[in-house]
Amino acid sequence: MTSTDNKKKALLMVIIAIIIFSTFEVVSKTMGDVLSGTALTFYRFLIGGLVLLPFSIRDLKNRQFHFTPKIVLALFFFGFVLVAAIMTLAQYGIYYSDASICAVIFSSNPIFVTIFAVIILKESLTKYKSYGLIIGSAGLFICVLHFFVDGNITSTFGLGVLLQILSMLMFCIYTVLNSKYLVSRMGALSVTTFTSIFGAITLFPIVFAQSFATDTNLFTFDVLSVLPKFLYISIIGTGLAYAMYFSGLSKIETSTGSMIFMAKPPLASIFAAIFLNETIGINIIIGIVLIIAAMIIATKLPTIQKGHEYEKTRDYYPTGESETAEGHS
Template sequence: MKKGYLYIAVATVLFSTMEIAIKLTGGIFNPIQITFLRFALGGLCLLPLVIKKMQKTTQKLTAKDIRFFCLTGFFCVVISMILFQLAIGYTKASTVAIIFSCNPVFVITFAALFLKEKLAGLTIVSIIVSMLGIIVIINPLKLSDPLGILLAILAAITFAIYSVISRYGTKKYHYDGILITCFSFIFGSLELLVLICLTHLPLIATKFIAMDLPAFANVPIFSGITISALPILLYLGIGVTGIGFSSYFLAMDNVGVSLASLVFFIKPALAPILAWIILGESINLYTAIGIIIILIGSLLTFIASREIPKVTLLNEKTAKPR
């Protein structure tokens, strides 16, 4: 359990700086290009650890495994993270961080519906409280960047789908957090690379330009990588993407979906503060109130996660023999 809390802490800090680090690239990279580079780096960074672990267990990748990782990689890298990257281009980093943190609402709901994971009544209350805090921060009555907000919401939903599919893989196929993260990133990056190559076809490039979507036409792969841009790229790829995501899924393995979701309940409170310190993005009254509400919701999630095992044990003791 203590190890699970450490994974949560590491993932929370790294994820809370993700949008800030992307903003700091200053538009050097195409949004699709930076998504490919950071997930390819993250996957390759974890590969030696995964290979070593697979050698110890004599585990080998089968066609079934590859199909599974192509699916998780598609939802994470190709869909969710592209939407996420585009959202950062249309609105503030802190706003995207807050909205993306809604994904545990969908993760917990999908896990309860499809994986039959237990939901304590307090968990439902914590979700409502945390969502209220996020709504207060977004302040929907004064929306200034509706497209950016919509893209961030879609990114959160698709990331939740990726998380639940990954959780299913850990239960049915016994994949561990690092293995599933590594191969999802690698296969997702390969899928994205194929799509990037297709954007160089004149017919497709012309079509995207005509649709006023130049970011999807002639997407570069390695251009823009300079000595000055390398540190932030390595931080995004190895730090945030490799270590951050693997810590999140290791937390799920150790303490379950509900408690691991604290990462995304604390992030909306921490990310605006870091964005204020690093980027100078202002924290208004609504943001401050929302942060306090989200922290209350996080505390309720923590309490609820400790109550679920007690309820399960009580049910087992009082169950009538067949």
């Protein structure tokens, strides 16, 4: 198989993974009558992490990576933050509000990661990142604007939107710190695997306490009523989709993968309209367009500009003197 064929295969894997990711909010929202957000998050990440485990073990062997007590403690900490805090809040946000809005809010996190990278990692805030942040924030505000002006929206809906925004912002901080301390050492796939499993373990006492407090056994729920959805979310949506995404992303440009990820908000909104009969208003459409535009401005335009600058330099130094000139500058 040629290099071009491998890239095409990798690109297809990433596209399929994004399509699967786009169905998560829609499918999980229909399970609210059977499982609490806490229990669903516990099962989803435990099973999904176990599905990913064989892929991660192989990846870690290739990296010749060895666990240390410090790394294990860090994985437990980040797992707790991701699963017990961020994803549990996100799941309740989906239950309380619309799946389409939740997908748009959470998918906008790449825009806001930039501002936390500036604060935490002291990265430079370029003009393109600034433009993207402003436009993306405007798009996000427009998406939820009707909550503030439409009197028919319930307080529960508003709580769901606030929980989703909170989980998204927390996920941005998590992403920045996780990239700095773990991903650079273990790789994204392995970090996702072990934070999922360890996070589910830290969530178990909370699920147990909730089960006791509500006098409902969250470990013997009506499995048959939601079995196909349960298996889809846990095995395919969390396990195989992440494996395909990271495997494909390792063989194509990261910027290409980020561009494809921008398809999630409109896809999730379309799925919500088809399967949940949610209304996709003009505000959602405008917000999605602005968020996608913001991501393009923040991630793609700098690359395009660098390419243009390189072409100009190459034209100016047709015999390769540019490298020499830059080396002495």
